[in-house]
Amino acid sequence: MYVAVKGGEAAIDNAHQLLAEKRRGDGSVKVLTVKQIQQQLPLVVDRVMTEGSLYDPQLAALAIKQAMGDVVEAIFLLRAYRTTLPRFAYSEAINTDEMRIERRISATYKDIPGGQALGPTFDYTHRLLDFSLLEEEGVDDEIKEGVEETINEGTKGNSTDDTIRKEATAENLIMEDSSQSCSPHYPRVTDFLRQDNLLQSHSSTLHSSKTNSSENKTPVNDTQKSEAENTCTDLTREPLSYPADRTARLQALTRADEGYLLALGYSTQRGYGRTHPFAGEIRMGYVTVSMMVEELGFAIDLGEICVTECDMINQFQGNQQQPPQFTQGYGISFGFCERKTMAMALVDRSLQAKELGEAIDTPAAQEEFVLSHCDNVESSGFVSHLKLPHYVDFQSELELVRQMRADYQPVPNEEPAVTTPSGVANE
Amino acid sequence: MHSVNDVKNSHPVKNRQQLLSVLSKSSFDDINRFWQSLSIVPSYSLLKAPEVGMTMVRAKTGGTGQAFNMGEMTVTRTVIRLNVSEGHLKESSSEEKGVEEKCVEEECVEEKYTDIIGFGYTAGRDTKKSELIAVVDAYFQLPEYTDLIEEKILQPLRNKQRHQEESEAKKVDATKVNFFTMVRGE
Known part of the structure; x- marks a missing residue:
């Protein structure tokens, strides 16, 4: 203490x-x-x-x-x-199917509708220090223009080039007709598997969690939403309780420490787990957030946010209720946190062991262990408190050790004493 | 986008939804530039002064399943009421198109208020933008201004967004790959 x-x-x-x-x-x-x-x-x-x-x-x-x-x-x-800001409401669930894509790749299918766009990635870079960055200074527009030029060179003959390069003056913007932009559609890779019944249905993990979530339901004054949406746990309003349903786990994992999730995810790959993952799809881009406004009576868009999403596809042997099929781990983050979402998807999948009737015998599958230690604000708080004055506490320990040493009688024994780790200190 | 289709009400709501959507995704400077071009001197009172708060963003498990809370985002909201009477509006709009004088309180008291409420919700903490959106939303509800705002504010903002999205999509398109599977041991 x-x-x-x-x-x-x-x-x-x-x-x-x-x-x-x-x-x-x-x-x-x-x-x-x-x-x-x-x-x-x-x-x-x-x-x-x-x-x-x-x-x-x-x-x-x-x-x-x-x-x-x-x-x-x-x-x-x-x-x-x-904690100083008021909470206005819950948003409508974001629709990542309609993401304005900046990056989208799949490790399971070579040719996917919409194509694979690498986007701004470190992948395929040589990881050599770029010493030219040492010299970089000042304001610079050239880089941007350079990229645009090469793009335009590559896609010559496209009639939209000119309209895009036209300077966006106020007059131009008013004059133009605003026909709907035809952004390419990127269908979700996991949907292909789901159509063939080769991927677990969403309800399979829902059922087993229903019993848990019913007791700690959050009352949300939005009656128009379906009940299923309202039963999702909100960890900012109620503490995590075990067993946790998947909505609570995903919320905890989204804000969990990246390094921690990375280590746990890695452990499942190295042998402390048997989830056999494939990165079905990773996408990053912008989604619209909309929110129901009670006084208005309809939902309005608040703006766009950048998110990264990872659909991990995992093998599953099947059990008495379910035939062999693929299962899914899911990861999501604000902004571009690709490594985090991949690690999160691995951990999300291993935490489904309970619902899928798998043995819970690896660290990453033990939800209480995983979830109670994943928050870096909590964990750094408790670790850091050791810096605070423990003078009295330590004095008593010091007294005790001195006393014990005074009473100590060495036992003449050939075999080395087996040291048992002392229990967790009660503070 | 799905939210737009959810609403059962017909045109007016949809238009307002679209208006608010475009405005929320535009910068204050852009909205203000086009708003200023209308030379409207707005007269309104604040029902809810610009307030910064949060919305809990929901995502879906597996992208398409049950909703869960992924984290919050900052949001600013403002609610205003127009201090413009119907009669006053008609006069001014017939006199000079698009130009309206600031409503002096004594004049308005006698006449009936139009009771138009404007909402300004936007991601982030830009209180000026939130207030301006509320004002534009309120004027948009006045039939005299609907088309004008549609043409002079909404359209150009929409075009600008489209420009930006298209040029970004083009850059992304340039990073599209075609992988070839190699036969092992070749």
């Missing part, structure tokens, strides 16, 4: 002063702006939004700046901020 201490105000003030200085770094170097972080470090912004569980790129960038790049600290800051 830690104890309260008094004093040290001046030292604490000075420490914070020093921290501010450290954050600023060498004063002769230009101050890093939040806009720069938002624009040029988008992937860390995305991670902070996902695990901070709040979509707001500017605030996430601010948190990163304030935390001096300490991602977990930034996530903590964002989580703390979100």
Whole structure:
């Protein structure tokens, strides 16, 4: 147990002063702006939004700046901020089928309707340090134009080229007719398998969870939504309870620490699990969020958010109720957190062991272990509290060890004593 | 997009939904630029001053299954009521198209308020944008302004969005791959 201490105000003030200085770094170097972080470090912004569980790129960038790049600290800051805001409502469920695609790949089918678009990816890069970035400075529009040129070269003869390159002046925009944009359609890969009954139906994991979720139902004053939608757990309103239904697990996993999920997902691949995954589809892009407004009586769009989604397809031997088929693990994140969504999908699948009647004998399949330790704000809080003054507590331990040593009589025994790990300290 | 189709009501609601959708996805600067071109001096009172809050975003398990809560997003909302009387409107619109004088309180008190409420909901924390959306939404409900706003604000914003989406889609298209399966040991 830690104890309260008094004093040290001046030292604490000075420490914070020093921290501010450290954050600023060498004063002769230009101050890093939040806009720069938002624009040029988008992937860390995305991670902070996902695990901070709040979509707001500017605030996430601010948190990163304030935390001096300490991602977990930034996530903590964002989580703390979100507690100060009122909750307006729940959104309608986003429709990722209608995503404005920026990246979409499948590792299960070579030729998929809509095609595979690599998008902005590190895949197939050589992982060699690019020393030209050392010299990069100032404002630069050339890169963008360069990309556009090569695109236009590659698709010469396309009549829409000119309209796109035309300068978007106010007059032009008014004059033009706004026929519906014909964005390409990207059908979901898992739907192909589902049509052939080769993939588990959504209800198979629902049934077993129904009994659990019925007791801790959240009352949502939106009566128009179907009951199934309203029974989903909200961990910001009620604590996680076990056994957890899949909606609770997915919410916990979405805000879970990426490193933790990555390690657990990896463990299932190496042998601590038997889920045999394939990346059925990974897509990243923009989706519209809409929300029912009671006073209006209809749902309105709030804007677009960037999300990444991973459909993992896994083997399943079948059981007495279900024939052999593929099962699915699902991962999603705000922004572009591809590794996170893949790891999340692996863990989501291994946590379905219970519902599929599989043996729960690996760490990644034990939901209480996985879910109670996945939140990095919680875990860093408890680990970090060890820094707080434990002076009294430690004094008593010290006394005890001294006493025990005084009473200690070595037993003349040839065999080395077997050391048992001491139990978890009760604080 | 699915939400637009969900609504049972016919045209007016749909149009407003589309209006609010386009506005929420546009920047304050863009909306304001086109709004200013109408030279309307808006007169309204705030029913709900611009307020920053959150919406819990829901996703679906497996992309198509049961809904679950994935995380929150910041949202700003404003609700306004127009302080414009019907008679006043007709006068001004017949006098000079699109130009309206600011409603002086004493004049309006005698006449009947049109009782038009405008809603401004938008992702993020831009209070100015939220308020402007509410104003545009309110004026859009006045028959005198519906077509004007459709033509001078909605259309250009829509076109701009389309431009952006198309040029982005083009860049993505350029990254499309055709993988060939190699025979092992070849």
